[in-house]
Amino acid sequence: MxxxxxxxxxxxxxxxxxxxxxxxxxxxxxxxxxxxxxxxxxxxxxxxxxxxxxxxxxxxxxxxxxxxxxxxxxxxxxxxxxxxxxxxxxxxxxxxxxxxxxxxxxxxxxxxxxxxxxxxxxxxxxxxxxxxxxxxxxxxxxxxxxxxxxxxxxxxxxxxxxxxxxxxxxxxxxxxxxxxxxxxxxxxxxxxxxxxxxxxxxxxxxxxxxxxxxxxxxxxxxxxxxxxxxxxxxxxxxxxxxxxxxxxxxxxxxxxxxxxxxxxxxGLSSPGSRRMTARSTSTPVDQLMFRWWPRTRFGALVARETRYWWRENRRRAGMVALLMAGLFLPLTTTFGPGAGVAGPLAFVVGAIAPVALANQFGYDGSAYATNVAIGIPGRLEIHSRAASHALITFPVLVAVATVAGLLAGRPQGIPAQLGTLLAVYGTGLAVLLPISVRGAYALPESTGPFAVSSGGGLAKGLPSVAGMLGGMLGALPVVLAGSLLGPAWTWAGLPIGLGYGVAAYLIGAGLAGDLLDRRMPEVLAAVTPR
Amino acid sequence: MTVPAQRTGEPVAAMALRGLVKRFDTKLAVSGISLEVPAGSFFGLLGPNGAGKTTTLSMAVGLLRPDTGQAVLLGYDVWQSPIEAKSLVGVLPDAMRMFDRLSGPELLAYQGLLRGMPAAVVDQRARDLLDVLELGVGNRTLVVDYSAGMKKKIGLACALLHAPRLLVLDEPFEAVDPVSAALIRGILQRYVAGGGTVVFSSHVLEVVERLCSHVAIMSDGVVRMHGPLDTVRAGRPLQDVFVQVVGGRVATGSELAWL
Incomplete structure (x- = not known):
């Protein structure tokens, strides 16, 4: 030695x-x-x-x-x-x-x-x-x-x-x-x-x-x-x-x-098995888009974004975590201590869902340069991203509302529960979308899946938590209305919750879009890893 | 629609940079660059690593906001009328990832539709480009799994798809094998012959010497020398001019005698 x-x-x-x-x-x-x-x-x-x-x-x-x-x-x-x-x-x-x-x-x-x-x-x-x-x-x-x-x-x-x-x-x-x-x-x-x-x-x-x-x-x-x-x-x-x-x-x-x-x-860095994937015979546009999708800018943006939720591992991990949380939370409460909290916990799922968008530009990294170089208007960018997120999240929310309602033994309360969830989701988006533009940060160009940008996890988690809390607070009126209206809520809950969520989302998305129009190069610089 | 400035009189420069300055934290990356790229020229931006080439080109195409100064592409100011300017330019950014979790054809379709092109045109041109660049029309491999040369080629295809009048390429020959490099050179030469303008950065002098009609040599965030290639060379090899202008050290033979 x-x-x-x-x-x-x-x-x-x-x-x-x-x-x-x-x-x-x-x-x-x-x-x-x-x-x-x-x-x-x-x-x-x-x-x-x-x-x-x-x-x-x-x-x-x-x-x-x-x-x-x-x-x-x-x-x-x-x-x-x-x-x-x-x-x-x-x-x-x-x-x-x-x-x-x-x-x-x-x-x-x-x-x-x-x-x-x-x-x-x-x-x-x-x-x-x-x-x-x-x-x-x-x-x-x-x-x-x-x-x-x-x-x-x-x-x-x-x-x-x-x-x-x-x-x-x-x-x-x-x-x-x-x-x-x-x-x-x-x-x-x-x-x-x-x-x-x-x-x-x-x-x-x-x-x-x-x-x-x-x-x-x-x-x-x-x-x-x-x-x-x-x-x-x-x-x-x-x-x-x-x-x-x-x-x-x-x-x-x-x-x-x-x-x-x-x-x-x-480092036996094998480039991975170069399996020849089956060759596609469809046209490039058809390969990108879903069959019934409009062949427009918005359509292309949503298609790309939706594919990314499955193909980009960090996003996929976030999605999987959301699915697990959404399905496990109501389930465990029935086995865990104190049943009857399924409803409130489902509410939390609605608030957690938009957190995946808190650093949506950070997920793209410098690839966002493509959209900047083409000059995509801010609102279009924001709406397309939210649309693709909603496309995946909406079924989860429906499932959560259904499962929670069934477990609580109140199937008639499912629509109202869904209304509340949508309201929370909408307000959460409203809070987080401007944050995602204003507070975008670079994720490390990960070589290993477990690489973390040394330190910083805490400070960067803060916006997500703020967005989650903001979403819950913002949706409080709907929850209050639910408890005040009593029986009428059973049928009014869904439209009211949906309307509230959509309205909140439109305000937040508009703000975020205008902000993005002014800050596009700054966002790109912020998410480019150094 | 913004009316393009100075359309009358002499032909508009394809790219005009006026007094561009960019400061990062404490470092002055680009300090006051002014440059005119004549339309129809094959323009090489030369410089050692860290000279500010990428920063300059990023500011020129609207990816990076300059602290002061102006960038005008084909008569449109990039920061005043970005939509018009950006629609006429194709960009290949260096060290910028593309949306690489898409396959090559998907990436091209995305690019084309975002440019507002009809789906049929996108399909037609994407097929042509994939075919010529030997990337495979039906290839479903994700771009992230492409080799370095293939990544450059798909990036170039994205930049060419909407038939821009000006191509801005950052290090298009970096990490590209000789065969692909020859192919890219051929495409670019044909593009310029057809009336397009190419601006590209490089530190491979042989390529620049072979391709360019005009060059500019940068170091430390300043353009040291620019003009038509023959004027800059003035009868000497470009290599010597470059080292002299940049102020590098030339081996004399007395150092590292023990090697």
């Missing part, structure tokens, strides 16, 4: 520092992130230390393995789903250097340990050492401390190995597109699943859960975090076995990483 791990660590720190230099926005986000990580670490520590403080070994037997397992799973999924993979040290960058695989893995692994997530995890899980010490004395604490360190290594190795494997598996565009959708489905089902889990927990008994916890303690997920408790409970013999489980898992992951690393470095 000619190269020690220190150059890697120094490189990572230097890259992180350079990324922050001269960018106050990034520094602010970094500080916010550090603050959040500290808060989570302290909360985690407190949570894990609580059973010890209360002297509740049974609670500890459940909390520690489950909490630990959740943490390991979090290391597996969270980077993929939300935060993106920290590729400060991208293995591909080292491909040309004469480094042995062993020193590369040691270096990358160590530098992955230097970072907020690892530090926060270590701090939080240190709470389990606290619990073990209070329940079983110093020997238990020592065993738990060993477990915590092993657990951290496991977490880091797991996330590195998986992302490295992903990086090689997802070189072709098709695979990437597919993965984005799968992840969108998983991500969108996290919330509903939680509700479902809570509902199930309500009905489960604690003996079963303790049993599951014990089993979890013997898997690599929970083993590191239950060693101290074994000592405390007089099962000292379990510790070497669990150590063996942890080191076997870590060894396996190391081996896997070792294998995939080379591919990640050399």
């Amino acid at each position: 000619a190269v020690s791990v220190w150059p890697f660590v120094r490189l990572k720190l230097r890259l992180t520092a350079n990324g922050l230099r001269g960018r106050p926005g990034r520094v602010a986000l970094f500080v916010t992130g550090a603050f959040a990580a500290t808060a989570l670490a302290i909360l985690g520590y407190a949570g894990f230390a609580l059973p010890g403080l209360l002297d509740a070994p049974h609670a500890a037997e459940i909390l520690l393995p489950f909490g630990g397992a959740l943490l390991v799973l979090g290391w597996l999924f969270l980077p993929l789903l939300f935060f993106g993979v920290d590729e400060t040290l991208d293995p591909a960058r080292f491909a040309l250097l004469p480094l042995s695989r062993r020193s590369l893995i040691a270096g990358l692994g160590t530098s992955a340990l230097i970072g907020l997530p690892a530090l926060a995890t270590l701090t939080a899980t240190a709470g389990t050492v606290d619990t073990a010490a209070r329940l079983g004395g110093p020997l238990a604490a020592l065993a738990q401390a060993v477990g915590v360190v092993g657990g951290l290594l496991l977490c880091v190795l797991l996330s590195r190995a998986v992302t490295s494997a992903f990086a090689t598996a997802l070189r072709s565009r098709r695979a990437r597109d597919l993965a984005t959708i799968m992840l969108a489905v998983v991500a969108a089902s996290v919330g509903p699943l939680q509700l479902l889990l809570l509902g199930l927990l309500d009905r489960a008994n604690w003996a079963d859960i303790a049993g599951i916890a014990e089993v979890t303690g013997w898997t690599p997920l929970g083993a590191p975090y239950s060693m101290g408790l074994d000592v405390a409970a007089g099962r000292g013999w379990a510790v070497p076995l669990k150590l063996l489980i942890v080191s076997a898992a870590a060894g396996g992951l190391l081996l896997w990483w070792h294998r995939t690393l080379e591919q990640a470095m050399t």
Whole structure:
């Protein structure tokens, strides 16, 4: 081993520092992130230390393995789903250097340990050492401390190995597109699943859960975090076995990483299978347009936009998330805690729907130059985009209203429910369309599906949230009218809601269109990735 | 309809830039460019990387708003009467993605319909272009999966579809293989012979020397030299003029002796 791990660590720190230099926005986000990580670490520590403080070994037997397992799973999924993979040290960058695989893995692994997530995890899980010490004395604490360190290594190795494997598996565009959708489905089902889990927990008994916890303690997920408790409970013999489980898992992951690393470095970038798609015999215009579509500018704009909702992976992910939310929310409420919230939750779906348009020009990126170079009038542009979005969203809204109405046992209320949804959707569009022109921002020219523009997720999510809240507030009159009118609402709800939504949309779209006419080059500059 | 300015007298310049300035944050990307492109000329805009070529052309065709200055295309001011100006110009932007999740034929149809052309004409011309550029009329591969050369060709087809009087091409020969490059050169030469005007940016001097009737050499956001090719060359190889004007370093043979 000619190269020690220190150059890697120094490189990572230097890259992180350079990324922050001269960018106050990034520094602010970094500080916010550090603050959040500290808060989570302290909360985690407190949570894990609580059973010890209360002297509740049974609670500890459940909390520690489950909490630990959740943490390991979090290391597996969270980077993929939300935060993106920290590729400060991208293995591909080292491909040309004469480094042995062993020193590369040691270096990358160590530098992955230097970072907020690892530090926060270590701090939080240190709470389990606290619990073990209070329940079983110093020997238990020592065993738990060993477990915590092993657990951290496991977490880091797991996330590195998986992302490295992903990086090689997802070189072709098709695979990437597919993965984005799968992840969108998983991500969108996290919330509903939680509700479902809570509902199930309500009905489960604690003996079963303790049993599951014990089993979890013997898997690599929970083993590191239950060693101290074994000592405390007089099962000292379990510790070497669990150590063996942890080191076997870590060894396996190391081996896997070792294998995939080379591919990640050399980049076996196959251009994807050049399958010859069936040749089309129809004319170019017919290929673009749907059969019954008007052969006009508006028709072409809507056709292109509609195809993009399916062909562009970020948009498709947004669409899939909306579908999942729309169909799962009313469903889960019937199984989850407190039925009878299906209606209000469906209302939320109407507000979420237009959020996909919050950065509609950002999705296009510099391709929007085509429309600018041709000089498409602002209102035409806005109307066509909204029309294509509505084309996809409207069936979802109808389905949501129907399902929610049926589940609530009030099929006669479905039209009124749909009216409310349309009103919320319309006002949401009205608020978000001008925002989409005014607050357009560039999305990264993504090479990996999980690449995030470093930081910035928070500040950029703000317009969407504002639009969602604005949409809900704007539609309040309709909701109020619904509760005031009483029985008459059942039949008046749909036309009133529809009219309200359309009126709101027309105002918002007009504003946005005029704004776009004045700001077309500025919008293009804003969405062009640098 | 805006009446085109200065229609009388001498023929209108295909592109006239007057005092264009663009500043990005702290960097002055283009500082006061004035340029006349005569109608019917094959005009090469030369310059090293970062000279401001793309910024200049973006401002000229209405993709980027200049801080000050004026861009007039075929007599119409791009920022005063954009619809008229834009309808006469075909643009191939560099480093700008097209709507690349469409197939080639779909992209052309989109472009044509947005230009307000009748569907039948769009179909006819799109077929011709796809055929000549060897992209395949029935090819359903998405443009995002095209090779670099094919992307340039479909971009060029989009720019040509509405038969513009002026073509503005940013780096049309970048990353294009020799066969495709020859094809593109042939099409452009025929277009100019038919009375069209081509303005293109490049840093490949051989191409410029072979094609252009007029050139302008840019560096650091300023036009250093412009005029008919032979005037600019003044009997020397364009390469030497370029390096001298831009102020680059020429290897003398004494450095890197250890190589």
